[in-house]
Amino acid sequence: QVQLVESGGGSVETGGSLRLSCVASGSVDSLFAMGWYRQAPEKQRDMVALISSSGYTDYDDSVKGRFTISADNAKNTIYLEMNNLKPEDTAVYYCRKWGRGGSFDYWGQGTQVTVSS
Helix, strand or coil, X not given: CCEEEEECCEEEECCCCEEEEEEEXXXXXXXXEEEEEEXXXXXXXXXXXXXXXXXXXEECCCCCCCEEEXXXXXXXXXXXXXXXXCHHXXXXXXXXXXXXXXXXXXXXXXEEEEEEC
């Protein structure tokens, strides 16, 4: 069983920065990916950024150049550095860890990010 605990959310003004963290506990297959998703009110949950166990990263076009995902494997932690935040980035941000072929799929409880104009 894996538990994911997010932290680092908060309220900032447009142009501000935040750093989200997600600590994973428990052991799973060594091949996996972790990522950040976000869900605004009455919207679907969408992927923001992902990082694989091999270090591959991918981003949604809306955050490219502003957000950076990274991992500290020794701490079983991933981060999302968010710069130049915009009001449309306001959402609950969720951490996800999943295995190849859907072998496992875990979600964190979410952390709120609010960007005011």
